């Protein structure tokens with residue numbers, strides 16, 4: 001059977017590149033910005049894009065691919081893709097939900113525990129030979145605290161379920177109250193949630209609707225020494241307001257996502273009250289393999305004219 005032209009955008013491990021090269025006539029570009037310089041004949045042939053990038057994929061890029069029918073996104077978050085522009089052009093979009101819930105939730109828990117029990121500082125304390133000079137300072141108890149989940153979707157729910165095992169009181173904010181275990185508390189506003197918890201865990205979808213959802217006002221509602229945890233998108237938080245609150249020592253933060261990744265605001269780098277991670281929530285071999293498989297399964301379904309597995313449009 002004739003292999004269809006697919007363009008892979010982004011950096012893929014060998015297991016993905018090899019599978020895609022076997023199944024499609026594959027062209028690979030590291031950045032979406034390289035699309036314009038691809039041979040126009042090749043761009044004309046392209047029927048699907050395997051997309052793995054945070055760069056904005058809008059109308060202008062879509063118009064460089066006149067026969068494009070599918071953008072198969074690597075990642076659950078598809079905020080980089082202009083869904084309306086895709087819809088206007090009859091281009092379908094898919095993402096990779098669910099397969100990463102465990103890893104992202106595990107990462108949130110790891111960052112919370114690391115922050116609470118000062119794990120990075122404890123590690124440095126031992127390595128730098130400071131232990132014989134005296135005991136490590138006491139830190140703060142994690143189990144039994146009050147956790148607030150901002151956005152109780154699939155990932156937010158996975159985080160909450162884990163926190164239950166730590167005896168946490170669970171609070172959440174979402175567009176409406178959800179069917180949750182008895183004892184979980186719904187808050188109708190983000191400010192209301194922020195005011196009631198020691199841990200404010202952001203698990204919102206990215207995009208225009210949640211831009212700066214964690215506003216300066218929400219941050220101001222957080223109690224002294226509460227911790228903001230973000231495993232969603234940097235865009236959901238007013239980062240300038242967050243940095244001000246962190247520099248004032250009012251709150252702490254554990255962050256896997258930022259504005260302008262990977263060139264994050266250097267003000268973060270000197271703060272003692274933050275845990276910083278390089279957007280690695282889904283970054284295990286197992287999960288990234290599963291995400292790649294789902295991305296390709298959507299492309300295969302599209303090429304066979306079958307229903308898409310995980311469409312977002």
Ligand code: 8YV
Pocket residue numbers: 052053074075076077078100279280281282283
């Ligand atoms: C991915 C993510 O690692 O799924 C998402 O939305 O942010 C991450 O899990 C990232 O998209 C990989 O490029």
